[in-house]
Amino acid sequence: MQVKLLQDLVEELAGAETGRIVDTLFGKKDVNEFLIAKKMELTINQVRNILYKLSAEGLVSFIRKKDKRKGWYIYYWTLKSEKCLEKLQQSLQKKINDLNAILNSRETKRFYICHQCDIEVTEEKALEHGFTCEECAEVYELSDNSKSIRDTKAKITKTGKDLTLIESELEELREKDRKRRARADKKLAKEEAARKELLKKARAAARAKLKAEEEKKNPKKKVMKKKVAKKKVVKKKVAKKKKKPVKKKVAKKKVVKKKSSLASKLKKKLSKKKKK
Numbered sequence: 001m002q003v004k005l006l007q008d009l010v011e012e013l014a015g016a017e018t019g020r021i022v023d024t025l026f027g028k029k030d031v032n033e034f035l036i037a038k039k040m041e042l043t044i045n046q047v048r049n050i051l052y053k054l055s056a057e058g059l060v061s062f063i064r065k066k067d068k069r070k071g072w073y074i075y076y077w078t079l080k081s082e083k084c085l086e087k088l089q090q091s092l093q094k095k096i097n098d099l100n101a102i103l104n105s106r107e108t109k110r111f112y113i114c115h116q117c118d119i120e121v122t123e124e125k126a127l128e129h130g131f132t133c134e135e136c137a138e139v140y141e142l143s144d145n146s147k148s149i150r151d152t153k154a155k156i157t158k159t160g161k162d163l164t165l166i167e168s169e170l171e172e173l174r175e176k177d178r179k180r181r182a183r184a185d186k187k188l189a190k191e192e193a194a195r196k197e198l199l200k201k202a203r204a205a206a207r208a209k210l211k212a213e214e215e216k217k218n219p220k221k222k223v224m225k226k227k228v229a230k231k232k233v234v235k236k237k238v239a240k241k242k243k244k245p246v247k248k249k250v251a252k253k254k255v256v257k258k259k260s261s262l263a264s265k266l267k268k269k270l271s272k273k274k275k276k
């Protein structure tokens with residue numbers, strides 16, 4: 001990251017002469033606030049004041065530790081790179097938009113200048129005062145916009161380059177972050193799979209052990225149970241198969257018996273009639 005750009009940003013957010021704080025924080029982690037104060041030749045409260053402003057914008061983070069001897073907390077500060085780049089991106093984009101607005105007005109509007117006071121005014125304002133200077137009554141002259149247009153265009157080009165740089169840095173940082181996260185996820189998944197595999201093996205071993213122990217205690221029990229169960233099933237099936245046909249046969253026999261008894265009665269009657 002370009003330290004100069006970050007310094008500009010810090011001064012935009014925390015005030016003039018505060019950009020130097022970047023020098024003490026850049027590329028470091030958990031910097032003792034007393035060390036920052038010493039390096040910047042500021043009081044601890046002045047340094048904290050800057051850091052709180054940057055913290056409110058999310059540009060720095062802190063941890064605090066209790067000083068065992070003195071009994072109070074010391075804050076340790078770290079620049080948050082991604083957030084800094086994001087803020088820089090926003091700030092540079094806004095600058096470009098503002099410069100484009102200036103360029104547009106320089107290209108489309110007329111301005112007037114008082115060379116005596118070195119004050120420039122818009123055409124409307126010049127008209128309001130009859131094209132004479134408000135301060136010294138000198139006659140306004142038409143301003144030459146070409147230098148302003150040239151300067152503004154140069155600024156836009158420069159700021160655009162900075163923005164491209166910041167955006168590629170931001171993309172790089174995010175890509176690194178994505179890769180780091182992907183690696184962490186992969187590692188976690190691997191560990192989880194290994195843990196599951198281990199658990200599976202442990203359970204299988206426990207089951208095998210239990211089975212072995214049971215078989216040792218009563219080796220025949222299991223086998224007998226299974227056989228008994230099978231026999232029962234066979235019995236039921238046999239019983240079902242036999243019962244129904246038996247009933248039917250009995251029913252048929254009864255009918256036959258009835259028929260036969262009727263026939264015999266008839267025979268008996270017939271024979272009695274014959275005897276008479």
Ligand SMILES: [Zn+2]
Nearest residue numbers: 114117133136
């Ligand atoms: Zn003037």
